[in-house]
Amino acid sequence: IGVPAFLLQAFFLWFSLTVSGISIYFLTKELFPKLDQKIYLLAPLFYWFNPFGMVNVWNRFLNNFFVFYAFQPLVLLLFIKGIRSKKYIYAILIGLSSSPFW
Numbered sequence: 001i002g003v004p005a006f007l008l009q010a011f012f013l014w015f016s017l018t019v020s021g022i023s024i025y026f027l028t029k030e031l032f033p034k035l036d037q038k039i040y041l042l043a044p045l046f047y048w049f050n051p052f053g054m055v056n057v058w059n060r061f062l063n064n065f066f067v068f069y070a071f072q073p074l075v076l077l078l079f080i081k082g083i084r085s086k087k088y089i090y091a092i093l094i095g096l097s098s099s100p101f102w
Contacts, residue, residue, distance in 0.1 A: 012063065016070035020047060023073035030080055047073070071097065 021044035028035070028043040047053070057065045075094050082090025 013066065016066045017048065020044070020070040020073055023071075023077050027073050027077045027080070030077060 024044045024047045025040055028040050032039075053069060057069045074097060078090045078094045078097070082088070082094075
């Protein structure tokens, strides 16, 4: 399609970081509803830069690690919301969110 490879990689990395940050923010809000707003904003930063992530994701810099690291909190959030609300739509959303990566 004529887009340079480095721009595709940069967009993919930006998208992965955005999805993981937003998912961790809402997952922290779901699991700990009475925390201060500052903690909710610090949770994605801790998730991005914790020692496990620094060694296993950022040190290796492989796309499959990015996908797993980014979408794991999203799937966990959808799973918890589905269990709490007892609605099947969350199971469908989990399947749809993982279908592009088969």
